[in-house]
Amino acid sequence: xxxxxxxxxxxxxxxxxxxxxxxxxxxxxxxxxxxxxxxxxxxxxxxxxxxxxxxxxxxxxxxxxxxxxxxxxxxxxxxxxxxxxxxxxxxxxxxxxxxxxxxxxxxxxxxxxxxxxxxxxxxxxxxxxxxxxxxxxxxxxxxxxxxxxxxxxxxxxxxxxxxxxxxxxxxxxxxxxxxxxxxxxxxxxxxxxxxxxxxxxxxxxxxxxxxxxxxxxxxxxxxxxxxxxxxxxxxxxxxxxxxxxxxxxxxxxxxxxxxxxxxxxxxxxxxxxxxxxxxxxxxxxxxxxxxxxxxxxxxxxxxxxxxxxxxxxxxxxxxxxxxxxxx
Numbered sequence: 001x002x003x004x005x006x007x008x009x010x011x012x013x014x015x016x017x018x019x020x021x022x023x024x025x026x027x028x029x030x031x032x033x034x035x036x037x038x039x040x041x042x043x044x045x046x047x048x049x050x051x052x053x054x055x056x057x058x059x060x061x062x063x064x065x066x067x068x069x070x071x072x073x074x075x076x077x078x079x080x081x082x083x084x085x086x087x088x089x090x091x092x093x094x095x096x097x098x099x100x101x102x103x104x105x106x107x108x109x110x111x112x113x114x115x116x117x118x119x120x121x122x123x124x125x126x127x128x129x130x131x132x133x134x135x136x137x138x139x140x141x142x143x144x145x146x147x148x149x150x151x152x153x154x155x156x157x158x159x160x161x162x163x164x165x166x167x168x169x170x171x172x173x174x175x176x177x178x179x180x181x182x183x184x185x186x187x188x189x190x191x192x193x194x195x196x197x198x199x200x201x202x203x204x205x206x207x208x209x210x211x212x213x214x215x216x217x218x219x220x221x222x223x224x225x226x227x228x229x230x231x232x233x234x235x236x237x238x239x240x241x242x243x244x245x246x247x248x249x250x251x252x253x254x255x256x257x258x259x260x261x262x263x264x265x266x267x268x269x270x271x272x273x274x275x276x277x278x279x280x281x282x283x284x285x286x287x288x289x290x291x292x293x294x295x296x297x298x299x300x301x302x303x304x305x306x307x308x309x310x311x312x313x314x315x316x317x318x319x320x321x322x323x324x325x326x327x
Contacts, residue, residue, distance in 0.1 A: 006121075007234075008078045010034045010066060010112065011085030013046035015188045016128070016181075018053070019227050020082055025058045027231075032074065036065045038104065040088065041191050049188050066108035075119035080234045083112055083127040086161075089192055090132060090278040093154035105157035106164070113168040113176075124175050124234045127165055129242060130158045131182040131219070131283045141286035144180070144242055152278030162242060169240045177237035179230060182246040182285045186223035186305055187312035194253070195220075195306070198260060199313050202268045212275035214254035217282035221247035222305035225298040229290060236294035246285025247305075248298040259303060263310050 007024050011017040012033025021031050033053070037043045053059040062074065066085055075081070087093075087104035109127065116125055132155035133148040148159045165176040189196045201208045229245040237243065261268050290296035300308075 006030045006032070006078050007080040007082060008032045008034065008074055009082045009084065011083075011128075012061065013037065013049050014084060015049070015190050016184055016223060016226055016230075017082075017084045018049035018188060019186075019223050020084065020230055021053055021059060023227050023231060025053070025056060030058050030060075032060045032062060032078070034062050034064060034066070034074065034085065036063060036085075038087070045191065066112055067103050071112055071115035072118050075115055075122065077121055078119055079121055079123045081112070081116060081122065081125040081127075082230060082234065083109065083125065086128065087154075087157075088190065090152045090154045091276050093152050093157070094277055098153050101154055101157045105154075106160045109161045110164050113164060113174060116174055117168065117172045122175065124177060124237065124239075125165075126177045126179060126230060126234045126237065127161065129162050129178045129180045130155065131180055131244070131246075131285065132280070133159050133162070133180065134280070134283070136280050137283070140282060141246075141284040142244070143286040144244055144289055151280060154278065166240070173239075175239040177233045177239065178242035179233055180242060180244050180285070181226055182219040182221050182244065182283055184221050184223050184226045186309050188223070189309065195256075195309060196313070198257065198268070199264075199310055202260060202264055202266065203314065205266075207269040207271050208257070209271050209273050210253065210257075211273050211279065213272065214257070214270075215252050216279065217250045217252055217284065219246040219248075219250045219283045219285045220256070220302055220305070221245060221285075221298065222300035222302075222308075224305075225300055228299070229294075229296045232294040232296055233290070238293055241289075241293070243290040243293070243296075244285040244287050245290060245296065246283075246287050246298065247300075247302065248287070249302060250282070250284045251302055256302070256306075259306060260310070263303075263306060
């Protein structure tokens, strides 16, 4: 029997995945979470992300490798798939470590798509793509129909996952919906990401490293807005489509650091280093397609989002903004 309230979330112990699982369970879902706990960062951090879920009877954690283990049993009775698992990080995708990106982004996605073709109960298959597919976009804000031009191997693997999803949509009518996330931040952000590194070092009174001149523009997107868009895409996204998910107000990195100085009430010492390979100079999402198709409008300002992230990293009591109901 079809059960739309049973969702599969891959990468469930990650930054976005753990928030998504909590949101789905709060809305009455039974969630099967999958994670293989790669060593990209400490397992203990990922386990901490799952603390609120660990004793919830609506949540089942399955530890397996999407690129190697049998996947068909995972799809039994599942109505919605949210595929967020993957090898993250632009800079690490160059050189010999690219094989990890190929395996964990391309091979894992293809195997999950193939397994999903056996799931008669499936109504939607939402997968995470990235603004990295655009590279140094020639149009700003950037619409989804701009041809991909990634400047990193990581971005290329995300183009490949989109193409794979398109193949399975055309061949098997799989109800795939792609989401191009633009620089997510907030509580539980990965330790390799800029805001986490900046806040950690600033709280310790240490110098932060800025790659390039600090004038790079980013469309920072609060994790609550990312989850909101993801849930809405699962309910109302058009199969075969891809959507930008941005924060609505791009900011220069130096301006963000000044805001952090204000929120932390302390100066932040800076060290400038060479611009990193694969980093785009600017990102700015045109989210009009997501707004038109499933009502996505980013609701959390950069200031409010950073307040929440600083509070969570300072071990202070913080209250996540309440999600809006999905129409």
